[in-house]
Amino acid sequence: MAKHYARSALLMQYFLMGFIFSSILSRYPAVREIYGMSMAELSFVPFCMSVGSLCIMPVCGHLLGKYGCKKLSAVGYIYMSMFPFIGVMPNMVVLYLFCVFYGMFVSLTDVSVNGNSIILENAYKRPIISMFHALFYVGMCVGAMLGVAFISFRISVVCHLAVISLFSLTSFYYIRSFFLKETPLRTNKGSGFKVMLPKGALLLIAFIALTGRIIEGSISNWSTVYMKTVVDFSENLAPMGLAIYSAFMAFGRFWGDAVRRRFRESAILLGCCMFAMAGILVMISGTEFYFAFIGLFVSGLGMSCLVPIIYSLAGRQQGVTPGMGIAMVNTISGTGFLFGPFVIGLIADAYGMRVSFLYVLTLVCVMTLLVVVFRTRER
Numbered sequence: 180m181a182k183h184y185a186r187s188a189l190l191m192q193y194f195l196m197g198f199i200f201s202s203i204l205s206r207y208p209a210v211r212e213i214y215g216m217s218m219a220e221l222s223f224v225p226f227c228m229s230v231g232s233l234c235i236m237p238v239c240g241h242l243l244g245k246y247g248c249k250k251l252s253a254v255g256y257i258y259m260s261m262f263p264f265i266g267v268m269p270n271m272v273v274l275y276l277f278c279v280f281y282g283m284f285v286s287l288t289d290v291s292v293n294g295n296s297i298i299l300e301n302a303y304k305r306p307i308i309s310m311f312h313a314l315f316y317v318g319m320c321v322g323a324m325l326g327v328a329f330i331s332f333r334i335s336v337v338c339h340l341a342v343i344s345l346f347s348l349t350s351f352y353y354i355r356s357f358f359l360k361e362t363p364l365r366t367n368k369g370s371g372f373k374v375m376l377p378k379g380a381l382l383l384i385a386f387i388a389l390t391g392r393i394i395e396g397s398i399s400n401w402s403t404v405y406m407k408t409v410v411d412f413s414e415n416l417a418p419m420g421l422a423i424y425s426a427f428m429a430f431g432r433f434w435g436d437a438v439r440r441r442f443r444e445s446a447i448l449l450g451c452c453m454f455a456m457a458g459i460l461v462m463i464s465g466t467e468f469y470f471a472f473i474g475l476f477v478s479g480l481g482m483s484c485l486v487p488i489i490y491s492l493a494g495r496q497q498g499v500t501p502g503m504g505i506a507m508v509n510t511i512s513g514t515g516f517l518f519g520p521f522v523i524g525l526i527a528d529a530y531g532m533r534v535s536f537l538y539v540l541t542l543v544c545v546m547t548l549l550v551v552v553f554r555t556r557e558r
Contacts, residue, residue: 185357193296206336229282242287247360320429449551457478
């Protein structure tokens with residue numbers, strides 16, 4: 180019975196994380212106006228979050244091995260209370276520093292929650308992790324649509340995000356007690372901090388995750404700005420692109436567990452690459468809204484099963500706990516947000532937002548090659 184309560188609690192937690200993420204992204208155009216930013220300057224917001232994530236990630240594996248996923252998930256309280264301050268910093272420099280610290284708590288929350296999902300999947304002894312990640316994108320879709328409503332009613336960025344924060348904190352306080360406890364590794368008890376890096380098959384998995392994170396982060400972070408600048412949607416309708424992408428990411432993940440039971444995981448990863456490639460090609464083929472909408476839903480389907488499979492593979496490696504495996508993969512893949520949203524902003528400033536998505540298409544091709552190498556090694 181405990182695992183059923185834990186499953187419901189984790190589904191809600193993934194929903195909350197997606198809900199928070201898309202609420203922030205839906206207000207990116209407003210944040211840009213508040214601080215008078217260029218595209219390149221706006222790109223430093225996700226870049227600085229990624230710097231913070233990268234700084235904390237090398238010790239995440241140690242912390243998870245020492246304390247366990249449930250204890251470490253308590254940092255979620257900080258993560259959920261910080262983000263409304265994004266719109267009230269005195270200047271851009273302070274905003275960037277704030278984002279570095281915020282990124283640290285995002286990563287700690289992310290690896291602890293994903294570690295809990297692998298623990299629960301092992302308890303169920305069947306694939307269930309895709310359902311959790313589906314709820315993340317359900318949360319993103321709901322958050323994006325709610326963002327449309329808040330923007331339409333001219334509610335400020337701070338008030339919007341404060342309401343989301345209060346709702347998230349209240350929900351998290353209730354559900355966290357149902358998470359399953361993890362037995363920390365004895366080798367990590369009482370030991371000092373140490374950096375844990377992946378090797379062998381885990382290293383190859385980490386580089387597939389790296390390219391996937393760049394692609395997923397680039398589309399998520401810039402889809403709203405893309406709809407406003409390329410498709411010429413108004414600010415209150417621009418989050419529709421993010422809502423479509425999130426909805427089809429969720430749709431693909433709802434069916435992801437069933438697909439994993441029928442096909443090899445490496446074959447599914449290859450299929451993901453093909454769909455993502457087709458989606459980006461369609462998206463940049465024209466400036467009409469239907470090119471963007473079709474491209475976003477096809478690429479959403481393509482990217483939908485990637486992260487659940489990667490995390491499941493990482494969490495099943497021998498010699499590490501699920502949380503440690505995920506943390507070590509994230510040590511490499513976490514740099515994806517350094518080379519994704521940030522580079523998109525620089526290219527967009529120089530050549531336009533539409534051209535910048537050619538960079539994303541190139542990364543999809545690289546990810547496809549890495550998956551082919553993984554399939555060859557697996558065989």
